Amino acid sequence: MSLLDPLFHSLLAQADARRMRRVLRPLSTQAPAGHVLRDGTPLVDFSSNDYLGLARDPAIARQAARCALRHGAGARASRLVTGTLDLHAEAEAAIAAFKGTEAALLLASGWQANAAALPALIGAVQGPALVYTDRLIHASLHAGCAQAGVRQIRYRHNDLDHLEHLLAERAQEPGQRFIVTESVFSMDGDQADVPALAALAERHGAFLYLDEAHATGVLGPQGRGLAAQAGGRVDLVMGTFSKAAGGFGAYIAGSRALCDYLVNTCSGFIYSTALPPAVVGAVHAAVTRLPGMDAERAHLHALATRLRAGLADIGIDTGLSSTQIVPAIVGDAGRALALADALAQAGMLVGAIRPPTVPAGTSRLRIALSSLHTAGQVDALVTRIRDSRGPCAGAGT
Numbered sequence: 001m002s003l004l005d006p007l008f009h010s011l012l013a014q015a016d017a018r019r020m021r022r023v024l025r026p027l028s029t030q031a032p033a034g035h036v037l038r039d040g041t042p043l044v045d046f047s048s049n050d051y052l053g054l055a056r057d058p059a060i061a062r063q064a065a066r067c068a069l070r071h072g073a074g075a076r077a078s079r080l081v082t083g084t085l086d087l088h089a090e091a092e093a094a095i096a097a098f099k100g101t102e103a104a105l106l107l108a109s110g111w112q113a114n115a116a117a118l119p120a121l122i123g124a125v126q127g128p129a130l131v132y133t134d135r136l137i138h139a140s141l142h143a144g145c146a147q148a149g150v151r152q153i154r155y156r157h158n159d160l161d162h163l164e165h166l167l168a169e170r171a172q173e174p175g176q177r178f179i180v181t182e183s184v185f186s187m188d189g190d191q192a193d194v195p196a197l198a199a200l201a202e203r204h205g206a207f208l209y210l211d212e213a214h215a216t217g218v219l220g221p222q223g224r225g226l227a228a229q230a231g232g233r234v235d236l237v238m239g240t241f242s243k244a245a246g247g248f249g250a251y252i253a254g255s256r257a258l259c260d261y262l263v264n265t266c267s268g269f270i271y272s273t274a275l276p277p278a279v280v281g282a283v284h285a286a287v288t289r290l291p292g293m294d295a296e297r298a299h300l301h302a303l304a305t306r307l308r309a310g311l312a313d314i315g316i317d318t319g320l321s322s323t324q325i326v327p328a329i330v331g332d333a334g335r336a337l338a339l340a341d342a343l344a345q346a347g348m349l350v351g352a353i354r355p356p357t358v359p360a361g362t363s364r365l366r367i368a369l370s371s372l373h374t375a376g377q378v379d380a381l382v383t384r385i386r387d388s389r390g391p392c393a394g395a396g397t
């Protein structure tokens with residue numbers, strides 16, 4: 001028993017009472033493609049970020065295994081000590097080529113990349129930093145801003161007029177501007193206008209930081225992400241290998257000077273052990289594979305279009321989703337949970353997302369599609385949502 005257990009128990013009981021307590025529910029992936037097993041029952045997996053089905057791809061898993069057998073289970077040290085292996089350098093060169101940048105750096109995870117790179121960047125600036133952030137940025141970006149000790153200047157979600165207004169308001173203030181956003185938003189599945197952001201950043205001398213966690217492998221030419229739309233005018237692109245790439249680890253891509261600077265200053269890079277050979281093997285294999293997956297991407301986007309149309313037909317709001325992430329916004333947290341339970345009973349696993357992950361009153365099912373899904377599975381999902389949404393059906397929430 002820990003000293004603070006009574007406090008933990010009471011806080012957990014309060015969360016329980018508000019139906020906000022989160023618990024871990026183990027699953028098994030020993031199931032057919034696109035499915036998971038929960039308590040021995042196969043469920044169609046509409047809740048993972050394995051958008052292209054690479055997480056269980058045999059060739060990628062084999063490459064991971066080969067690297068582990070050949071190079072060992074661990075990298076033995078942090079990158080700056082003796083942890084940088086040929087494998088890391090080769091994977092980083094492949095990532096830079098994939099993203100069309102001079103250089104790239106591997107980091108332990110996307111969370112760590114954001115939490116550690118932002119303070120390093122902001123620390124580079126002599127004098128004040130004005131950090132403009134989209135209101136819906138990921139928790140890891142908030143962690144980075146907090147670590148940097150800056151007060152974010154938050155603009156309305158994807159509202160570039162508002163951003164421009166806020167930039168203009170402080171045009172006379174000294175300091176380096178930063179704009180921090182995602183290219184695809186994880187809970188809404190909508191996209192930022194990256195070329196317009198790049199143009200705005202250029203006009204205001206702002207450094208543009210773009211998190212491509214959900215776009216990498218899925219959007220842009222050959223899955224290279226939305227930064228590709230802005231032709232090299234994004235200063236720093238970050239992304240993860242834990243979503244469409246099917247593995248683990250993250251990257252930062254940009255100029256050689258940027259990456260060299262981060263090697264020298266980014267705490268989460270310097271003081272963390274290098275990614276292990278198996279993980280780097282999977283990363284490299286995925287980066288090699290992604291450009292050739294246009295057919296899978298086309299199928300994925302067609303499924304998303306079909307799902308949005310199906311949900312619209314039954315009066316369910318999908319917000320501004322235009323990607324493989326489709327929220328079915330139902331408003332009330334209890335209702336989202338009840339709907340997720342009903343879907344699980346029908347053999348479909350869909351995550352219910354509640355505050356504080358999303359704003360109050362916008363609880364939702366977050367439907368994450370994969371190229372492993374079929375049109376029939378998407379249709380069955382819509383039918384089940386229609387039949388299960390309960391007494392408030394059609395209330396237009």
Ligand SMILES: *Cc1c(COP(=O)(O)O)cnc(C)c1O
Pocket residue numbers: 109110111112114138140182186211213214240241242249250
């Ligand atoms: C998932 C996610 C991350 C974190 O990436 P991990 O590699 O899973 O730690 C960062 N940013 C966004 C927008 C994400 O959705």
